[in-house]
Amino acid sequence: MERIGVIGGGLMGGGIAEVCARAGADVVVVEVSPDAASAAEERVRSSIDRAESRGKISAAEATEALGRITFTADLASLADRQLVVEAASEQESVKLDLFRQVGAILEDDEAILASNTSSIPIVKLGAVSGRPDRVMGVHFFNPAPVMQLVELVPSLTTSPETIARVQTFVSETLRKQPIEATDRAGFVVNSLLVPYLLSAIRMYEAGYASAADIDKGMVLGCGHPMGPLALSDLIGLDTLRAIGVSLYDEFKEPLYSPPPLLERMVDAGLLGKKSGHGFYPY
Ligand code: NAI
Numbered sequence: 001m002e003r004i005g006v007i008g009g010g011l012m013g014g015g016i017a018e019v020c021a022r023a024g025a026d027v028v029v030v031e032v033s034p035d036a037a038s039a040a041e042e043r044v045r046s047s048i049d050r051a052e053s054r055g056k057i058s059a060a061e062a063t064e065a066l067g068r069i070t071f072t073a074d075l076a077s078l079a080d081r082q083l084v085v086e087a088a089s090e091q092e093s094v095k096l097d098l099f100r101q102v103g104a105i106l107e108d109d110e111a112i113l114a115s116n117t118s119s120i121p122i123v124k125l126g127a128v129s130g131r132p133d134r135v136m137g138v139h140f141f142n143p144a145p146v147m148q149l150v151e152l153v154p155s156l157t158t159s160p161e162t163i164a165r166v167q168t169f170v171s172e173t174l175r176k177q178p179i180e181a182t183d184r185a186g187f188v189v190n191s192l193l194v195p196y197l198l199s200a201i202r203m204y205e206a207g208y209a210s211a212a213d214i215d216k217g218m219v220l221g222c223g224h225p226m227g228p229l230a231l232s233d234l235i236g237l238d239t240l241r242a243i244g245v246s247l248y249d250e251f252k253e254p255l256y257s258p259p260p261l262l263e264r265m266v267d268a269g270l271l272g273k274k275s276g277h278g279f280y281p282y
Pocket of ligand 1: 007008009011012013030031032088090094098116118119139141142235274
């Protein structure tokens with residue numbers, strides 16, 4: 001698969017586009033508006049520049065990778081893609097709408113439509129796409145250019161051929177490490193991670209300890225590379241909230257339910273690193 005589409009050029013979509021372009025693919029990134037497309041381009045450019053300044057890629061590779069990515073607000077530009085990875089905001093209605101539209105836009109009958117969703121059932125996205133056997137979850141981790149893991153999530157209707165093609169693309173073209181999970185909210189990693197992050201927010205909200213000390217506790221006490229509140233800021237508090245809501249809807253476990261402080265921070269636009277302020281200022 002050489003012609004890739006990415007829907008949404010935010011934190012994850014930008015990173016996924018960069019990973020695909022650095023692996024040699026031709027990439028089209030679709031955003032909601034020309035301004036959002038320019039912002040996505042700027043994000044990807046600065047991330048590729050950072051990779052170059054850290055010596056991860058040469059100046060020539062950086063220029064080539066950027067040259068392989070087109071940024072647009074026109075969904076119809078996805079028509080000739082062989083694989084489209086949807087990484088738009090974590091809202092079921094937004095994703096259903098996109099799968100409905102893009103399923104009809106793709107010209108190649110064999111084209112695969114994947115979602116980077118963290119918690120929305122893949123089977124629902126497949127059902128509206130007109131190609132349920134060629135839809136699956138492909139869940140990258142943040143930051144996508146750095147993190148090695150990709151969760152592959154076939155739904156009840158995904159064909160074995162689709163799974164095999166995506167597996168080959170992820171492991172051989174992108175050189176990432178896939179694991180396979182069933183189509184249940186949260187898959188493997190978020191099912192374990194999200195209740196832990198929400199527990200840290202509850203602990204902070206209840207005044208057990210300062211944000212810095214909660215994080216320091218887990219970094220120095222458990223050897224984690226980052227504490228839970230800093231990691232929540234990195235994920236994006238709106239995204240974390242949305243994943244918690246989906247997990248709670250699916251399993252009805254209180255530990256998945258977003259605590260009031262998280263709700264209020266999202267209402268206030270304190271979304272973490274991407275908005276400049278969350279549990280910490282950026
Ligand atoms: P984000 O808020 O940084 O980016 C979402 C982007 O989608 C925005 O730029 C927005 O303009 C765009 N968008 C919204 N509706 C659109 C539409 N109809 N067409 C085109 N673009 C549209 O969010 P983020 O963090 O990149 O999350 C995206 C997806 O990736 C979500 O499904 C999320 O659950 C998932 N994810 C997030 C991770 C994280 O650590 N933030 C990790 C793994 C998956």
